[in-house]
Amino acid sequence: MESWVVSNVVVALIVVGVAGLAWFGLRDRMWSQALGELWCRRRYSVLVIAFYVAVALLDSISWVGGMEAQSDTVARYKAQSILDRLFADTRERSYSAPFADREFYGGAALQRPGSHVLGTDIIGRDVFYLSLKGARVALLIGGLTSLIAIPLALLFGVSAGYFGGRTDDLVFFVMSTLASMPGLLLLIALIMVMGKSTLAVCLALAVTSWVGFCRVSRGETLKLRELEYVCAARALGVSELRIIFRHVLPNLMHLVIITGVLMFSGLVLSEVVLSWLGIGVDGSWGQMIDQARNELSREPIIWWNISAAGSALFGVILAVNFVGDAVRDILDPQTLRQGE
Amino acid sequence: MLEVAGLTTSFPGESGEAARIPVVDGSDLEIAGGEVLALVGESGCGKSMTALSIMRLVPKPGRIVSGSVRLEGRDLLEFSVSAMRQVRGGEISMIFQEPMTSLNPVTRVGDQVVEAIRLHEPVSRSAALERCLELFVQVGIPDPQARLRAFPHELSGGLKQRVMIAMALSTRPSILIADEPTTALDVTIQAQIIRLLRDLQRELGMSILLITHDLAIVNEMADRVAVMYAGRIVESGSRLDVLARPRHPYTQGLLRSMPALAPPDERLPEIPGVVPPPGQWPDGCRFATRCSIQVEECRRCVPEMVAVADGHLAGCHLVETGQEPGGEA
């Protein structure tokens, strides 16, 4: 199957999944109250995140065709996202494309902001366009990695905490082994061995970041296991799996949410360092920063590249950090405090 | 000696600063020198907050909003922060409900008492240690010399509470506030601690504000009793007056639900319902939602405290008009 079809299906699944979760969440009093409080406390951060998500979605839905009027012949046969299409009309423009009506430079390199809202980069691409495209990559890094790391951590953490004994010993051993390797080096080694690709980066990030949450979920499961109603359920002969799904996992959900949000900024910031080492994800802000780094030494200085990528990165990290703080305060004032 | 008048302490409500909710609402208390005043009431009715307000130790974001706390005529609420520090642990000491967590876990208990002494008196460490040893003997800590160097986790709950008492008495305060000093202890230890407090009070002649919800302790120790309900004092008077001739329906209910004071072989009657939390208090008499003998007026206006006998006050509309059951009319 074409990769753009897969991508569209994945995006659709994620949108449906998130919508479904939101619907269930709003029906449950505890979750809807938490959401309401989050909105009260961190309105602007939530809006900023929503903007990034919207941009990423625009850049995720893509199809082939409909570009026949373009001078760029390659574009006709490649899948183009909505965002690509918004920026595609290069014949006439005096500003970055959705605002454009005339074209002056024809893709000239390193133009100052002006004709292009945020200037152009070393090969004449519109920096505004590239900065927007980075949103999808960042969310992909954060999202995909969390989707790998959190279920992994839950699987191991819950089974270790719930079953104890040998399972616990083994999981604990694997956790201490992984945790004792320097995170960044392990990350780099994994990517070098697996080869450079988006999936490899996300997998490597997941391997290096699941341990923290695994430890937390193991500890919480140990506590939940001893609760009276769980003991009662066991005494009544309810099956172990049923207890885990009915009584343990639902009580870990708030930790999952908090961890997901708190993990995000760390992951995206790690990718920046990976980009600098040349093993990042294509099209990320990290790569933009890394490329723009060299242009700082020119005279006169080329500052717009790096400021655009840096601000886009800073904006989303800041918003997520603020939201993460609030989410932790609202959902769980105690457990994760020390786990920073 | 200590006069509390119209004390009101509040916390910000759900909607923030604008709607502060009082947890103590216009309480009046009076303790004479050498007297034990028991403050009784169900959990959550604001006893601890009253005590902390007297010490000006209300946890943030709570705040004392009005009233006065006069110690020998001087209003503590107008003291500077540093003058107040001298009062705390100097003239007024306090011991708490949770001996398990009330001592600093990483400091030896002897040093903690020494710190209390040296915060108020310019004595050398060794002199303070010596005083500490005497205090440990006085509060009945076995093997006091060795216990000076113990850490809190090495002591039992009862011993920890004795250390707390030693620390509180180290500067010979004129008033000791004891906030449920025995609630967290085993029953046998409870009796020992109460006996210790009573003996020390007689020996040192200090006043005690004893907070408790155990009427047996009140009966054993108190000279006078104040009954608190939902942030207000509803009845006060001498121990005999309040325990034997209670006038407020809440006090009567409390007494009836005490096993030691109720007739044997009977199911203990209890007051129906629970104390409404701060912010959900009714407009008129606070107790109206749970009272069995209320009249229409109770729901409308707040009853005044009226003298029903010499030094015996009760805040109930039915007392005012002399209709309440159990009254002497």
Add this chain to the structure above:
Amino acid sequence: MLAYVIRRLAYGVVVVFGVLLFLFLLFFMMTNPDDVARKALGERVPPEVIEQWKVNHGYDKPLFPSSSNLTDNMLFEHYRRMLTFDFGRSDADDTLIMTRIREGMGPSLALTVPLFILSLGVAIPFALLVAFFRETYIDRTGVVLSVLAMSVSILLYIIGAQYLIGKLLRWFPISGFDFDPQLVVRFLALPLLVGVMSGIGGNVRFYRTVFLEESNRDYVRTARAKGCGEARLMSHHVFRNSLIPLLTQVVLAIPFLFTGSLLLESFFGIPGLGAITVDAINGNDFSTLRTMVYIGSLLFIIGQILTDLSYGLVDPRVRLE
């Protein structure tokens, strides 16, 4: 106590074996030595040269021991070499890895030790201050500033500092290193500044949480009730109790002083272990990379044992059994 130390050490050894197994999996089973050789020697070399290279670097043996051959295989060699610190030669340029580590340790420590002390020295007083003024505007501003500081990528800190302070203001050299103590201060100024800045947000926030958690405890109320002032409360009661959770972080950080900092060393031209590691990454030098991971883990495991033992010293409640 002794029994505890022995048990703890034994578990440490088990984890070291686990790390080595993981490294074997990653660097010997999942990587093809022919690829490594070609990357080191170039694409167009004759097969004999590649074979010879593999022999020289120990990639020519069978992976696993068999009944007839217990010692002459890569698994055994891997464990033997790592456990005896006989790291062999770099895959990229044939220098002895141990020599390079010895050379790099000095510059790394010259950067990381002052950085560690400065970071603590700035973050802890700042966090105490913020916690002291809890629930006021000072506190709120402090928290917001911390979040702002930790939302900036370290790469941007480095680039910004090099450009602003190094290039525009010309206060300090942009990069370089020297063993002369007078020069080294000037060379280290920028990396130290960047290191402190990039860590301060997260550190202040973490320490503040710890301090606040402690200052809500009952014994703090007791101390207030006996007339203790707020400043003394912070320094004598809250801080001493906070040492226990802080210790984990601080003692654990010490071993990593030896491995240096990848970004700072590489950007500021400090020839330490971090820079060596970055060279190894860029040059596909797997043997150096896995040695660095191993040394890092070893130091971490030692640090963890030290942390556990130091709990017993700081916290009277902990009995090491």
